[in-house]
Amino acid sequence: MLKQILNKFLILNDVQAALVIQENGEIIESMKSGITIKEELQEAIATIMLDSRKTAAQFGNAPLSMVFVEFSESFLILGPVMEEFYLVIIAKNSANIGQITYEMKKNQDAIVSLL
């Protein structure tokens, strides 16, 4: 069921992966297209999750809404779903960010209900 929701992201143009991941880096579920989630990438995502939460806390303990890290070829969007679970989308930089973030918000409740 979670795969079906993640697949909604994968059908968006130039989205390469959608995954639900725990703060410790453990992947709960993922859907990929033309990309391999290597251990290094997993560690990088875990670093972003942990560091960003700490950084957001510097704003008077503000909750983290979203993190967006872009490189010249690809980008990553990470949004907290619940507690230590995050939804991560990896896409080529030609992907439509607005569409991705819209889908993230739209499907958040459905993902939470499945965790």
Added chain:
Amino acid sequence: MIDQLPEGKSIGWMQAPPQWIFTHTVRFIGVVRVVIQDGEGFILIKKGKPLVYYFKHGRIELHGHGALDYFNSHPTIEFNLCKYTPEEFSQALKICDIEEAVPETEVVPEETRAEPVRADIEEDSFEDIPVISRPVQSHPVHPEKSEPVMDTPVAPVPVMPAAAVTATPAAAVPLKTIAAAPVKPAAAIPVMPSAAVPVKPVAAVPVKTPAASQERVFVPQPAVLEDPDIKIIGQIKKLNGIVAISVFNDDRNILLMGDVEIEPLLKIARTMLATTNKITPHLDWGSFVHMTLQIPEGNVIIAPYHENHLCILTTRTINIGHIRRILRDLQQDRNHDDML
């Protein structure tokens, strides 16, 4: 005196080293309104030439060198550049008791040095100005005098550890604390007399210990940003939803536009930068473009900018797509420059 000065047309609030003002106002005629903690002052400038330095805190007034030294004792100061029309400038000269037709020969700088002038600030545009070399006055034209408005004048005292300075009972303005006043450690560099600086600690700003104050060394900061850079930063700042924009490097903040406290923002920016430095070697996704952290109040964005970095603080309603395009364009320009 400040209240009497014409308002002028505000170009914007900035935070930068005091020296930045002198190297970026070659074609600027107006007043630079300076705010340091609870005090305020100004520098009247005519085409890069500072004519009057003035600072007031409570009943304490500093003129000339005293004010300049106090400005220089801060690594960065917050100021508002306000452009004057010729009429406003004439009015300001009268208020400051300066003859309008001051012959150049009357301007006797105590120290003159050639310094590259990199930029110039004008009203609404930051036009490209060629890099020229011109003598820059280190000191004001106006007869400098430190005039503490007190019942009993307090003579300037040499710099000493703040803890060792005892408040002079004769001072009409009580000395609340001097711990927060930045003090240069070098005794050769004049500092506003401690007793004349009744600096109240601001709740939001951590009060520095005397020891910490002593460690805060003021080094004249070179202007490291070129005209086009300042133009670009200014343009980004003008976009809807941009609260502040800073150019920073590993050591310090280089330029800040916006009304925010720079230190907490820099701390966050550097933390984000550390995160990107950790992950970048592990991702073969090309060069780093930006990292955006979104919290309910808004966004913090960091991005490389030449050999420095940008930190942008935005409201939540900002169009991220717009910012993203700008940052990508900046990076493309940078890559293009590198190729040339």
